[in-house]
Amino acid sequence: MIAVLDEHHHGHPEFMKAVAATCHDFFTTPVAEATDIIRYVLAHAAGFARLRAQLFEPPAAGDGIGPDLLGSCPAMKRLGTLIGKFARAEAPVMIRGESGTGKELVAQAIHRASTRADGPFIAVNCGAIPEQLVESELFGHVKGAFTGAVQDRLGRAALADGGTLFLDEIGDLPLSHQVKILRFIQEGSFERVGSSRSLRVDVRIIAATHVDLAAAVKAQTFREDLFYRINVLQINVPPLRERGDDIEWLARHFLSRVKQQTPTVANGFSAGALLALRRYRWPGNVRELINRVSKAAVMAEGALITPAELDLSDPPGDRDASVINLQEARERAECTAVEQALRDSNFNLSQAASQLGVSRMTVYRLLEKHGIRIP
Ligand SMILES: Nc1ncnc2c1ncn2[C@@H]1O[C@H](COP(=O)(O)OP(=O)(O)OP(=O)(O)O)[C@@H](O)[C@H]1O
Ligand SMILES: [Mg+2]
Numbered sequence: 001m002i003a004v005l006d007e008h009h010h011g012h013p014e015f016m017k018a019v020a021a022t023c024h025d026f027f028t029t030p031v032a033e034a035t036d037i038i039r040y041v042l043a044h045a046a047g048f049a050r051l052r053a054q055l056f057e058p059p060a061a062g063d064g065i066g067p068d069l070l071g072s073c074p075a076m077k078r079l080g081t082l083i084g085k086f087a088r089a090e091a092p093v094m095i096r097g098e099s100g101t102g103k104e105l106v107a108q109a110i111h112r113a114s115t116r117a118d119g120p121f122i123a124v125n126c127g128a129i130p131e132q133l134v135e136s137e138l139f140g141h142v143k144g145a146f147t148g149a150v151q152d153r154l155g156r157a158a159l160a161d162g163g164t165l166f167l168d169e170i171g172d173l174p175l176s177h178q179v180k181i182l183r184f185i186q187e188g189s190f191e192r193v194g195s196s197r198s199l200r201v202d203v204r205i206i207a208a209t210h211v212d213l214a215a216a217v218k219a220q221t222f223r224e225d226l227f228y229r230i231n232v233l234q235i236n237v238p239p240l241r242e243r244g245d246d247i248e249w250l251a252r253h254f255l256s257r258v259k260q261q262t263p264t265v266a267n268g269f270s271a272g273a274l275l276a277l278r279r280y281r282w283p284g285n286v287r288e289l290i291n292r293v294s295k296a297a298v299m300a301e302g303a304l305i306t307p308a309e310l311d312l313s314d315p316p317g318d319r320d321a322s323v324i325n326l327q328e329a330r331e332r333a334e335c336t337a338v339e340q341a342l343r344d345s346n347f348n349l350s351q352a353a354s355q356l357g358v359s360r361m362t363v364y365r366l367l368e369k370h371g372i373r374i375p
Pocket of ligand 1: 287
């Protein structure tokens, strides 16, 4: 907006404040001599508005693989193609990817694109259920089956009938329960805890893991037969650091989403912040990006979010060499300790875990992290 004022207006400070806050420029009457300048100012304002739109506008909705799973880099496009293909099949799908990459969103996208879309999508986090409750959680129980079973209860398998059962973190499933899952996947039948009657349901299995199941099979903590049964169609969800332009694009998207709920002056990212977003390793992937952007929106002191507001002012590449060495020294010490414990226990993982004072699952993660192979 451009204001045209007469001298009378100049005398009112409140009025001039409003002009300063809302207008791009102002002219004092008479304007006849100033038409060239006004034309120039208008063209400049239009150009500036276009630039601002390019810089600050959120990415167009619908650019992506689904309404929730956003991304248009080559790796995400390949993921989208696989989702479409696997949605048309009935075989189990194994989704692999680092923490926070969107494995659950991928599972939902497969379900939604499949003929089962109108059926239920039921997720079970195998790592989060206490071992003694896994079976009842999955297959249900009858009244009186165990203390606390005061009435019959349907399990997740039955709830998923006609739809998709998502077995999240299947690598965390205790060995003792793996054989029951195997039978369920092979025959579609199961018994509720406390009942001998066999029940059948029609479900499609999608599983996800962030541990290397092949290594777990070698270490004899994951059944080989179950591994081959669920590892028919595989999807690898790419880590965020490998998604190129998507990183910036997702950051803008999450910022515009945050702005709908939280008042913030932030409207975009500074050039330094964009560089930092690209250079960072993103161990927590998309979930970490959402967290950092939400926090930066709260911290922001200006329209453009800075690297410091993202907590990324100290990218690893710029760090003091001695700090890198300390980090490296820690990693090396960790690796040596794991290898030592494995040798001491003659590659018995439970023993190695207790020697190290960590859980067996942590030992698997360390094996994977350091690329240690069990002979
Ligand atoms: N491509 C994407 N577009 C938009 N949001 C995403 C995308 N990928 C992940 N997210 C969001 O990031 C968060 C983590 O996603 P999700 O829970 O699916 O990851 P995960 O791989 O299952 O993580 P974990 O290994 O920790 O279980 C969710 O809030 C999800 O909505
Ligand atoms: Mg998950």
